[in-house]
Amino acid sequence: MTHSSAPRKFGFTTTILHSDRQKDIEHGSLHKPIHTSVTFGYRDARELALVFQGKQSGFRYGRQGNPTVSALEEQITKMEQGLGTICFATGMAAIGALFQGLLRQGDHVVSSSFLFGNTNSLWQTVQAQGTNVSFVDATRVEEVEKALTPETRMVFVETIANPRTQIADMQKIGELCQQRGILFVVDNTMTTPYLFCPKNVGAGMVVNALTKAIGGHGDALGGSLTDLGTYDWSRYPHILENYKKNPVKQWALVQIRAKSLRDFGATLGPESAHHLAIGAETLALRMDRSSHNALQLARMLAQDPNVAAVHYPGLENHPQHDIAKSLFRSFGALLSFELKDGIDCFDYLNQLQLAISTSNLGDNRTLIIPVAHTIFYEMGPARRAEMGIAESLLRVSVGIEDTQDLLDDFAYALQQVTQ
Numbered sequence: 531m532t533h534s535s536a537p538r539k540f541g542f543t544t545t546i547l548h549s550d551r552q553k554d555i556e557h558g559s560l561h562k563p564i565h566t567s568v569t570f571g572y573r574d575a576r577e578l579a580l581v582f583q584g585k586q587s588g589f590r591y592g593r594q595g596n597p598t599v600s601a602l603e604e605q606i607t608k609m610e611q612g613l614g615t616i617c618f619a620t621g622m623a624a625i626g627a628l629f630q631g632l633l634r635q636g637d638h639v640v641s642s643s644f645l646f647g648n649t650n651s652l653w654q655t656v657q658a659q660g661t662n663v664s665f666v667d668a669t670r671v672e673e674v675e676k677a678l679t680p681e682t683r684m685v686f687v688e689t690i691a692n693p694r695t696q697i698a699d700m701q702k703i704g705e706l707c708q709q710r711g712i713l714f715v716v717d718n719t720m721t722t723p724y725l726f727c728p729k730n731v732g733a734g735m736v737v738n739a740l741t742k743a744i745g746g747h748g749d750a751l752g753g754s755l756t757d758l759g760t761y762d763w764s765r766y767p768h769i770l771e772n773y774k775k776n777p778v779k780q781w782a783l784v785q786i787r788a789k790s791l792r793d794f795g796a797t798l799g800p801e802s803a804h805h806l807a808i809g810a811e812t813l814a815l816r817m818d819r820s821s822h823n824a825l826q827l828a829r830m831l832a833q834d835p836n837v838a839a840v841h842y843p844g845l846e847n848h849p850q851h852d853i854a855k856s857l858f859r860s861f862g863a864l865l866s867f868e869l870k871d872g873i874d875c876f877d878y879l880n881q882l883q884l885a886i887s888t889s890n891l892g893d894n895r896t897l898i899i900p901v902a903h904t905i906f907y908e909m910g911p912a913r914r915a916e917m918g919i920a921e922s923l924l925r926v927s928v929g930i931e932d933t934q935d936l937l938d939d940f941a942y943a944l945q946q947v948t949q
């Protein structure tokens with residue numbers, strides 16, 4: 531895209547749709563092609579050396595970077611208004627990369643206790659390896675502040691926690707972290723950069739599980755870390771001397787690309803990157819529709835006498851409804867609810883015709899899962915209770931079906947198990 535006048539600022543979808551074409555693409559191709567080559571050759575061997583020494587940009591070996599993946603990284607950087615992005619094979623690989631690249635024995639992390647189950651499990655591993663993790667109720671900034679120690683390197687939260695939809699008080703946590711010079715990491719998966727811009731609350735790094743709503747079609751795994759350019763890495767104790775030759779803003783990205791991506795090798799494949807980039811083109815359209823569906827479904831369930839509780843940030847009685855309203859464009863596609871005692875949740879699930887009993891989130895199709903019996907089974911009843919997970923809790927990732935069809939599906943299933 532070339533303009534003779536000064537560059538205009540485009541909207542979210544326009545920016546993503548045309549992000550590939552900011553640079554020349556082979557044969558005028560509208561999509562960045564899927565580059566399957568593992569390595570990249572140079573006619574001038576001196577150039578090869580310069581690329582290896584980081585003095586010239588370019589690709590060397592596919593584990594550290596690939597043109598198709600790189601186009602996706604730029605797309606995500608634009609969505610998050612960040613400085614740069616590194617993609618990984620999965621969302622968990624992206625979170626693991628933070629730990630591998632930035633944390634050392636004796637460090638301390640403050641993490642929201644309302645977490646994606648596998649992130650919770652990862653923090654247990656981190657602790658076993660000598661980094662202390664304090665789990666706090668991140669809906670209360672006082673709890674975060676109380677947990678800080680001189681060794682605290684990062685505060686980690688999710689925007690809308692899965693499955694109970696608690697919302698971290700991110701504005702205040704961001705201010706606190708900026709005052710103390712602590713890295714604030716936000717997992718933006720549930721809101722996506724379309725609903726929420728973590729940079730606006732002073733986050734330094736953002737995680738996105740691209741597998742979910744950004745890819746959106748349940749056909750590719752992927753994750754990303756975006757440096758938002760707000761954190762002063764000269765204050766961070768564990769940047770290796772070797773990487774300090776780069777401008778300060780780049781330090782973390784360079785170190786994570788080398789120490790986490792290169793050395794641990796959880797590289798995103800080019801075919802997956804292509805699927806995710808195509809999915810991302812319609813992120814805003816899908817999020818508008820699934821958020822709308824989720825709000826209607828939450829309202830319907832909340833009025834049903836056979837439903838004991840509905841957790842959705844768009845409902846006025848949600849404890850962080852006001853925070854959600856002030857920070858997010860809409861309330862997202864995740865909701866969870868509890869059936870009244872005596873209704874068998876498996877019988878109910880088996881009556882649903884459209885909503886599919888499965889894990890995963892952010893698909894076009896509506897997905898539902900009994901949380902305590904599946905994704906949160908391993909952690910046991912005590913930790914579940916701590917996290918506010920009722921044994922009958924059903925988590926719904928609301929899709930883009932026609933609204934009335936979806937409402938009818940949930941209403942009909944409830945009639946079947948209660949009459």
Ligand SMILES: *Cc1c(COP(=O)(O)O)cnc(C)c1O
Pocket residue numbers: 619620621622623646649688692717719720739740741742751752753891
């Ligand atoms: C799914 C998810 C992840 C992990 O992503 P994967 O691609 O499945 O590894 C991390 N954080 C949140 C909030 C998620 O929902």
